[in-house]
Amino acid sequence: MPLTEMDTAAPDVRTARARAARIAVPAARHAEFPGPAGRDPLALLAGQDADRVPELLPLRYGRMAASPLAYFHGAALPAAADLATTPRTGFPVQACGDAQLANFGLFAAQGRRLVFDFADFDETLRAPWEWDVKRLAASFEVTSRETGHPPAQRRRTVVAAVESYRLAMHDFARRTSLEIFFAPADARTLRVVAAHHLGPARSGVPGRDTGGRRFTEIRDGQLRLATRPPVVVPAGHLAGDGDPATLADRLGAVLSRYRHTLGPARRALLDRYRLADVARTVPGPGGAGTRCWVALLARTGTGDPLFLQLKEAGPSVLQEYAGVAAAGGPGRRVVAGQRLIQAAGDVFLGWAHDADVDGRPRDFHVRRLRGGRLTGDGTTMTPDVLRSHARLCGWTLARAHARTGDALAIAAYLGSGPAFAEAVREFAVACADQNERDHAALRQAIRLGHVTAASGS
Structure with a gap:
């Protein structure tokens, strides 16, 4: 800035x-x-x-x-x-x-x-x-x-x-x-x-790195993303985002675009993992209806999991009223803003611009799903x-x-x-x-x- x-x-x-x-x-x-x-x-x-x-x-x-x-x-x-x-x-x-x-x-x-x-x-x-x-x-x-x-x-x-x-x-x-x-x-x-x-x-x-395990189950002896509609739906079960048979491949392409927004050290770390499963999830009330995915990646040779969230990014609700447009697309806007104002960074934070998931170019921001994050539930x-x-x-x-x-x-x-x-x-x-x-x-x-x-x- x-x-x-x-x-x-x-x-x-x-x-x-x-x-x-x-x-x-x-x-x-x-x-x-x-x-x-x-x-x-x-x-x-x-x-x-x-x-x-x-x-x-x-x-x-x-x-x-x-x-x-x-x-x-x-x-x-x-x-x-x-x-x-x-x-x-x-x-x-x-x-x-x-x-x-x-x-x-x-x-x-x-x-x-x-x-x-x-x-x-x-x-x-x-x-x-x-x-x-x-x-x-x-x-x-x-x-x-x-x-x-x-x-x-x-x-x-x-x-x-x-x-x-x-x-x-x-x-x-x-x-x-x-x-x-x-x-x-x-x-x-x-x-x-x-x-x-x-x-x-x-x-x-905080500190127990359960990450996306709350979305998972064991099937055939392997860790996989669960089927808990409407909150968690594996990509192969969806018909609303194009051909479900190819949806996982298209989301893999989104991850490939995202990979290029990481620095060399973080790319090397990501490259130790392969995409094992992907499912659509539903974020909170404000984001419900946007395209949000959890990707389960497994480390080659050991099967150790890494969970990433791929969340669709659109224009900020402030954009029309602040008279400011961020360069590089909505995904980059979210990532740049997060890096500016958040003190505790995420090494897997990145974005994908003009990614094709359902036949239309869309932007995503990607972050690691970390376990033990406790947000403010003031009602308790x-x-x-x-x-x-x-x-x-x-x-x-x-x-x-x-x-x-x-x-x-x-x-x-x-x-x-x-x-x-x-x-x-x-x-x-x-x-x-x-x-x-x-x-x-x-x-x-x-x-x-x-x-x-x-x-x-």
């Missing part, structure tokens, strides 16, 4: 720009949420369906209809449309694009070291930093409501997330670029979150644990923005008090209220037969 004149200007110049932004866009204006006039979130969601797998669309809407929180998880595009109408300060960053609680997770990095980081990058794009902060704050308000936390506790949680972002940005504004790049999360807060995830009642310990957290999670998410978001934007200018804009956090809390409450109305509208459309929904895990 090339530096701009704004990034390289003298500190006093960047601070002056931030102060000018505070005058043009006072902190209190970030409480604004768009009114109902002209909003049609169901039409936006339907517009995404045109290029998705038709047989999976009922599952998408069935999942989103389950609860207001489930709807929020799948409504990244309506959220982007709402955020686009809110005030902008003029300091872009590499945005996550869907910076909600569920898209952060606990991982085991090299050496079994626990790290907390982003877990989803489908919508990443260069965009206003405020959009990520507001989406994050709203996710904690919606989650707190789902869990039944009282209003005072919800307020404290949302403010904790935004204040953590503000304080972290002030800290990063005083650091060098290298210090920001390698900054570790607060150990005490990380321990609180890890204790919740890894207590005796929890399953899935007490108010105190959820608040610790909020602080950790706010800090992690600030680090990503400081790595890719002007930390000094953002910190100067945020100032030394809680005015911005209080305004964003009001935004989050209004957003959660609208989210409940949008969820009710979806359920009504399903009851009236305007939208087809199906249950499924």
Whole structure:
């Protein structure tokens, strides 16, 4: 990402720009949420369906209809449309694009070291930093409501997330670029979150590399991908993506294209494995209906497995509203964005451009399926644990923005008090209220037969 004149200007110049932004866009204006006039979130969601797998669309809407929180998880595009109408300060960053609680997770990095980081990058794009902060704050308000936390506790949680972002940005504004790049999360807060995830009642310990084994079974003495429709369907059982007899070969060609996006050392590592099996899977509500595959590769001679996810990439939901188009195709956009904002990298991360799976050119991003990744299920957290999670998410978001934007200018804009956090809390409450109305509208459309929904895990 090339530096701009704004990034390289003298500190006093960047601070002056931030102060000018505070005058043009006072902190209190970030409480604004768009009114109902002209909003049609169901039409936006339907517009995404045109290029998705038709047989999976009922599952998408069935999942989103389950609860207001489930709807929020799948409504990244309506959220982007709402955020686009809110005030902008003029300091872009590499945005996550869907910076909600569920898209952060606990991982085991090299050496079994626990790290907390982003877990989803489908919508990443260069965009206003405020959009990520507001989406994050709203996710904690919606989650707190789902869990039944009282209003005072919800307020404290949302403010904790935004204040953590503000304080972290002030800290990063005083650091060098290298210090920001390698900054570790607060150990005490990380321990609180890890204790919740890894207590005796929890399953899935980061560090146990189960990876894609949850999709597998033993057949004829060999590890193979299971048949668990509609969530896991082997390639040979599908008829919706061209000839099922050749689908595995076409996905192998996608992997060949992907291989060329890896460096020499990673290509050499990948070449130790051969493709053994491939199956279609269904990602979360937002991605349900897109083409997503799990590839099981086995090491020649030993049979040791490697699981890769091949996930279809399209334009970011932010693209229309941010006025930015990423070069090199959607798959490369996702990979480049992930490398910019995620601290714990993936050696198998890559993409395939213009890959032919069903007779049409499509883009995919590819990553390793690692075992033990624990994402943020806030519905099982007490108010105190959820608040610790909020602080950790706010800090992690600030680090990503400081790595890719002007930390000094953002910190100067945020100032030394809680005015911005209080305004964003009001935004989050209004957003959660609208989210409940949008969820009710979806359920009504399903009851009236305007939208087809199906249950499924």
